[in-house]
Amino acid sequence: SADAASQDRVVRAAVASDLRFAFPEIIELVQEEHPDIDVRVTYGSSGQFMTQILNGAPFDLYLSADQAYPATVVDEGLASEGQLFRYARGRLVVWDPQGTLATPTIDDARNANTIAVANPRHAPYGRAAMEALISSGLLSVLEDRLVFGENVSQTAEFAQSGAADIALIALSLVISGPLANTGTWTEIPQDLFEPLDQGGVVLDEAQDFTAAQSVRDVLLSPRGQEILARYGFED
Amino acid sequence: MDIDALWLTLRLAALTTVILIALAIPIAAWLAFHRRFYTPVLEAIVALPLVLPPTVLGYYLLVALGSQSPLGQWWTSTFGSPLAFSFNGLLIASVISSLPFAVHPLLTAFTSVPTKLLQASTTLGAGWPRTIVKVALPLSRSGLATSAVLAFAHTVGEFGVILMVGGNIPGQTRTLSIDVYDSVQAFDYSSAASTSAFLLVFSLLVLTTTYTLNYRSSVPRQLASSYPQPVTVIQ
Amino acid sequence: MDIDALWLTLRLAALTTVILIALAIPIAAWLAFHRRFYTPVLEAIVALPLVLPPTVLGYYLLVALGSQSPLGQWWTSTFGSPLAFSFNGLLIASVISSLPFAVHPLLTAFTSVPTKLLQASTTLGAGWPRTIVKVALPLSRSGLATSAVLAFAHTVGEFGVILMVGGNIPGQTRTLSIDVYDSVQAFDYSSAASTSAFLLVFSLLVLTTTYTLNYRSSVPRQLASSYPQPVTVIQ
Amino acid sequence: MIIQLHGRRHLLDVDLDIDIEEFTSHVLFGPSGSGKTTLLRVLAGLDPLDEGELRVDGKVWTQGSAIKVPARKRDIGLLFQDHALFPNMSVEENVAYGIPRAKRGDKRGIIQWALTQARAQGFTSRPVASLSGGEAQRIAFARALARQPRMLLLDEPLSALDTPTRESLRNDLRLLIHTSGIPTISVTHDRTEALVLADQVVVLINGTVHQIAHPSTVFEQPADAQVAAAVGVETASAGSIVRRTNGLAEVEVEGARVFAPEPSFSTNGVLVCVRAEDIALAKEQSVTSQRNQLMGVVTRISPHGSLMRVDIDAGWNIASFITRTALDELELRQGSTVVAAFKAPSVHLIPHD
Amino acid sequence: MIIQLHGRRHLLDVDLDIDIEEFTSHVLFGPSGSGKTTLLRVLAGLDPLDEGELRVDGKVWTQGSAIKVPARKRDIGLLFQDHALFPNMSVEENVAYGIPRAKRGDKRGIIQWALTQARAQGFTSRPVASLSGGEAQRIAFARALARQPRMLLLDEPLSALDTPTRESLRNDLRLLIHTSGIPTISVTHDRTEALVLADQVVVLINGTVHQIAHPSTVFEQPADAQVAAAVGVETASAGSIVRRTNGLAEVEVEGARVFAPEPSFSTNGVLVCVRAEDIALAKEQSVTSQRNQLMGVVTRISPHGSLMRVDIDAGWNIASFITRTALDELELRQGSTVVAAFKAPSVHLIPHD
Ligand SMILES: Nc1ncnc2c1ncn2[C@@H]1O[C@H](COP(=O)(O)OP(=O)(O)OP(=O)(O)O)[C@@H](O)[C@H]1O
Ligand SMILES: Nc1ncnc2c1ncn2[C@@H]1O[C@H](COP(=O)(O)OP(=O)(O)OP(=O)(O)O)[C@@H](O)[C@H]1O
Ligand SMILES: [Mg+2]
Numbered sequence A: 001s002a003d004a005a006s007q008d009r010v011v012r013a014a015v016a017s018d019l020r021f022a023f024p025e026i027i028e029l030v031q032e033e034h035p036d037i038d039v040r041v042t043y044g045s046s047g048q049f050m051t052q053i054l055n056g057a058p059f060d061l062y063l064s065a066d067q068a069y070p071a072t073v074v075d076e077g078l079a080s081e082g083q084l085f086r087y088a089r090g091r092l093v094v095w096d097p098q099g100t101l102a103t104p105t106i107d108d109a110r111n112a113n114t115i116a117v118a119n120p121r122h123a124p125y126g127r128a129a130m131e132a133l134i135s136s137g138l139l140s141v142l143e144d145r146l147v148f149g150e151n152v153s154q155t156a157e158f159a160q161s162g163a164a165d166i167a168l169i170a171l172s173l174v175i176s177g178p179l180a181n182t183g184t185w186t187e188i189p190q191d192l193f194e195p196l197d198q199g200g201v202v203l204d205e206a207q208d209f210t211a212a213q214s215v216r217d218v219l220l221s222p223r224g225q226e227i228l229a230r231y232g233f234e235d
Numbered sequence B, C: 001m002d003i004d005a006l007w008l009t010l011r012l013a014a015l016t017t018v019i020l021i022a023l024a025i026p027i028a029a030w031l032a033f034h035r036r037f038y039t040p041v042l043e044a045i046v047a048l049p050l051v052l053p054p055t056v057l058g059y060y061l062l063v064a065l066g067s068q069s070p071l072g073q074w075w076t077s078t079f080g081s082p083l084a085f086s087f088n089g090l091l092i093a094s095v096i097s098s099l100p101f102a103v104h105p106l107l108t109a110f111t112s113v114p115t116k117l118l119q120a121s122t123t124l125g126a127g128w129p130r131t132i133v134k135v136a137l138p139l140s141r142s143g144l145a146t147s148a149v150l151a152f153a154h155t156v157g158e159f160g161v162i163l164m165v166g167g168n169i170p171g172q173t174r175t176l177s178i179d180v181y182d183s184v185q186a187f188d189y190s191s192a193a194s195t196s197a198f199l200l201v202f203s204l205l206v207l208t209t210t211y212t213l214n215y216r217s218s219v220p221r222q223l224a225s226s227y228p229q230p231v232t233v234i235q
Numbered sequence D, E: 001m002i003i004q005l006h007g008r009r010h011l012l013d014v015d016l017d018i019d020i021e022e023f024t025s026h027v028l029f030g031p032s033g034s035g036k037t038t039l040l041r042v043l044a045g046l047d048p049l050d051e052g053e054l055r056v057d058g059k060v061w062t063q064g065s066a067i068k069v070p071a072r073k074r075d076i077g078l079l080f081q082d083h084a085l086f087p088n089m090s091v092e093e094n095v096a097y098g099i100p101r102a103k104r105g106d107k108r109g110i111i112q113w114a115l116t117q118a119r120a121q122g123f124t125s126r127p128v129a130s131l132s133g134g135e136a137q138r139i140a141f142a143r144a145l146a147r148q149p150r151m152l153l154l155d156e157p158l159s160a161l162d163t164p165t166r167e168s169l170r171n172d173l174r175l176l177i178h179t180s181g182i183p184t185i186s187v188t189h190d191r192t193e194a195l196v197l198a199d200q201v202v203v204l205i206n207g208t209v210h211q212i213a214h215p216s217t218v219f220e221q222p223a224d225a226q227v228a229a230a231v232g233v234e235t236a237s238a239g240s241i242v243r244r245t246n247g248l249a250e251v252e253v254e255g256a257r258v259f260a261p262e263p264s265f266s267t268n269g270v271l272v273c274v275r276a277e278d279i280a281l282a283k284e285q286s287v288t289s290q291r292n293q294l295m296g297v298v299t300r301i302s303p304h305g306s307l308m309r310v311d312i313d314a315g316w317n318i319a320s321f322i323t324r325t326a327l328d329e330l331e332l333r334q335g336s337t338v339v340a341a342f343k344a345p346s347v348h349l350i351p352h353d
């Protein structure tokens, strides 16, 4: 990144883990449209980002996996209401990493010994997965076969390592990146859980506020939304 | 607070400590008393579990213990239940991840046992095992206590490895430390604070008791009377 | 591999080790040689950072060092840059989280220095500082090496605290262990494996060197010639 | 320097007032386990007292369990019974350790001097672990000496040495103490050592001081039965005074009668002590100045250092040291009849029972 | 049991063949730093050899740096010079530690017996840290003994004891060795100890064996100048044989002429040794069987144990031990003229230069 050094417009983005595979393409798009902007990304847990932002973490743009965290950041006075935006809606799938089932459905969970879901207490996909299990009346049956990952990535690792039989995780993880060709999956109907709307915010303290807004604009642009769609998000 | 988690944590920490001490004694004795040119390498290897981030160590352990691994399969076919996401799996994982803390302080203590006393033991006809149990170990009480304390405390506080290998199953593999972690992630700070405070006070009690007992018994009974006053070795 | 992260890790681990050793020597000496009825409590307190899960410890440290805290605000107003999410913040956090590993082995070693030698030193007119530097410390080489090795290895492997306090900012607070963690989260197992392997091999070299030097110099030069053969204390 | 120690510590229970400048060289003499090391440790400030106090020149150094002047400020050179050399240092570093800051300029010279005094040149740069027992003892002595302290406490300084080295070091030590003028308290078990070294001997038995006197007094006129046993008076038996005339006492002891100088005390129960070297042997009784001439039978002949010890049953069991030459001349063997002759002044009476 | 040690270790470099059953009690005698402890450690299997081998009854125990029979299988009771008691055990536990499994049934009895032999009853349940130096030494001895090993190696077993305890323990030890029949090698610096204990003395100087002989031979007829120095022959000066007649040699030594038995060697350069206790003093020359009568002047009078040492310049500087009684009778003081008389057989010649 020899020319990155010559750029002086830096945007430090805290990005939810489920965008890990999609976001690099967004950055390429930013480069194309604003060659002078250098986007530096940190992927991680949305909740942890919020804690850090509340304690002064030097981020300019925060892309969360839900809408509540960015709203809290606004409530705490670190961003203005007007900077809140919604950029995507996540999709939930049932994933069979071994590929023994051609089209694994949520009902196939009945035959699994161990089902991995993200921790519903703090991971948005975990909450959604639990709602889906409740709506389909499976929770009482499966309750003691659930294992809880710290986040969707770890939940996928439970299954990918062979320790869990199936996992309820984000679509974005199984159609792109290293897991793309592993196992089989089917989407869980969106009416089984509250929508996984993902929001973000540009922070007041942003080093280069307009540049951060530019990145947001690229993300929300049709070309940006098209990329997200390819990586398993709805708008 | 979660009584199940407390009970589980206690059982795990106590069992891990007992197993670790049982393992650490022969390992440390061998490293201390059987020096070869490669001994420093082995000493370093024992410290290695520390170098990997716990989650990563946990991932590798999960792969090694999971249902796809030979060990995991053998275990399942022998004992009827899988090793990953079980208490036994947790135990193995925390033994491995706390091994350095158990071995190294004991090794230090063994190294400072005067060689002449070990030689006296051998001229009196004692072999390795007797010499270690009767001479080296009693003279290494302080190292043994440190080993036990560090192993216990680290197991109580460990969560990366345990989360990965255990899957955070309530009542089965959810320890207090995972509980605190969950609370923090879920912004339930009051619950995190009360559980943390409990953990700290409880550990303080256990550790203080260990140190006090160790100190008491390291001063021979008959000499104790000569220490009615505070003992300051150097004025 | 990420050269920035490697360099950062090295700097952090080396500085942490140096600071910890400098802190551990007086603390351990005081605990070992100035025994009072409350000493076991202090010994236990030193072990407490271990009991909290790293993320939780990290959270409390973040709150203590962050922009909302008096310390954080003072630091920012004095040094012009925030403490949290900076290298200095990381350093403070890792010093605190690795403190037990530095203090306890050294404490064990100090405890086994023969009292008579300390007394000999005082009758020869030496006070505390000289006695510790010239007598207790050289006779505790093995404990000192263990302290340094555990502190170093633990800092290299630590990620919970560092992730929380540092925020995983590339080039600033992203250490190798966070890098590995990131790779695992991104299912980039080959990169995780190669970085892990590097970490392991690198640490093995550092630790082996430490132990070898320690062992070499603990055998007085003139005596070394009498150990051309492997040294087995007990046959 | 006046040392006043009145107190208890473990078995030790002493009332001791000595002036270690009047008599520069004190020897602490007593059987194994009598509290000699404990006493030195209390003086050095390494052990507190269970009760009582230690004053030096009127200043309180230790008061009960409180050590008022810490060891490092007492400016004492202590030679530990088990040496306590620093194993992490070379010989030279050990000796240099205690040299006060002010004298560091001439460090090399002081080290050399101390090593020479201790007869320990030649292993300066050796690691301590490679020293033999006797070598270690000499280095420990050099280390205590190199401080040039205001008081030297030597716990069995020569016990690990061979006879010739010990003899010459013993003489050197005496000279050193007197030329340097450093008051010294040495612990020893060895009679010759006490005789050569001491200006004054303190006899410590079972934790209490039994006698403080000139060395020859201690060995020839022990104050009581325990001292007699401790200094190894070969013949010490209970008897009773049957008559006192002209400054002489006639004593009945076992089957025999002997004459002794009339004691100052008035009790008649006594312990009759005669040192074996004061008893001469002859073939026959003769007219000499020797008051006591007892006829007896040789029961045992055994070597004793460079002398021979002859045990005689003369009614009373007595022992005599004679030279090998004399033994040959007298043609003694077990069962021979012999006359044991000794002057009245050689007989020392101690009140008893 | 035949011990054949041919090898080097540090300074030690010996060719030693001894039968420790023929002579049950060996004493290893030599100056400080001569390698005695090293030799015992090699025998016990604690130290390897730098080169060479150790065989016992023909079986290889140590071959160079390889210890073929490990220490714990050698069935040896070793008393360490610095005791090496286990500080974590009581006195009793220390003594019990080495009792073989087979004999554990009578453990209590054996402990009692060993403690009694070591004169160490009375502190059985004490922690080791509270023992005095001499007490620790006796416990260490009891611990080595309680094993009832097939060989005892005692490194200065009595050095920390007071004279009376040492004397009686020394006699007991001799008795013990002979009644139990356990072959023993003891290290000592003390001449009386060697004389009392040894059936045979091995003189080790500077790492090499200089003489193996009966104790009285070693002390009266040292094999060479170093042995003479080590055993502390008080007078040993270079001289030369000027005439040999009738089995007598006339030797010129410094300014004097003395007679000695004609030696078996033919060189004329000799070291003339006379033990101080063989020299009698008289006021005047007289007609006796004593060949050598040298007139001289007293240069120094000093105590030597229970005797007095008188140094005389008779052209040749000689020393004599006499009793205090004799000293008084002769009315000797510094500067007195005196005749030193000694028989020709007391003069021992050693080839020299
Ligand atoms: N901490 C202690 N507790 C109980 N008794 C002790 C303690 N320390 C020493 N003693 C006892 O006090 C007595 C005196 O010990 P000390 O070491 O002063 O003797 P010592 O005269 O130096 O003997 P030695 O000549 O054998 O060295 C001994 O009987 C010893 O066992
Ligand atoms: N590891 C070593 N390296 C070098 N020299 C050593 C070593 N160990 C011992 N020596 C030397 O070997 C010599 C013999 O030592 P040893 O301990 O056998 O003497 P010793 O005859 O027992 O003397 P002492 O009567 O003083 O105890 C000493 O000069 C000693 O310094
Ligand atoms: Mg003592």
Ligand SMILES: [Mg+2]
Pocket: D132, D133, D134, E036, E037, E038, E081, E155
């Ligand atoms: Mg020795």
